[in-house]
Amino acid sequence: MFPCDNLKHLDKRYRTKYHMSMIENLENIKKLGIEEFLANEQIRWTCTECGGAICVHKGVCFNCGKKL
Numbered sequence: 001m002f003p004c005d006n007l008k009h010l011d012k013r014y015r016t017k018y019h020m021s022m023i024e025n026l027e028n029i030k031k032l033g034i035e036e037f038l039a040n041e042q043i044r045w046t047c048t049e050c051g052g053a054i055c056v057h058k059g060v061c062f063n064c065g066k067k068l
């Protein structure tokens, strides 16, 4: 059954520590479809400074080190 206990546990940790939720992501994929979900994620995790990818764990850009 969705979400299983492992995912619930992980989700709670990520919501608290990293301000993101896998469960929310999965629900958004269901609601919006994968294409739109990915388009949103692309914006969300792209550095506004240099266009690099932002690290979910550190909250900083891998490329230039800017904080999210």
Ligand SMILES: [Zn+2]
Pocket: 047, 048, 049, 050, 051, 052, 061, 062, 063, 064, 065, 066
């Ligand atoms: Zn950057």
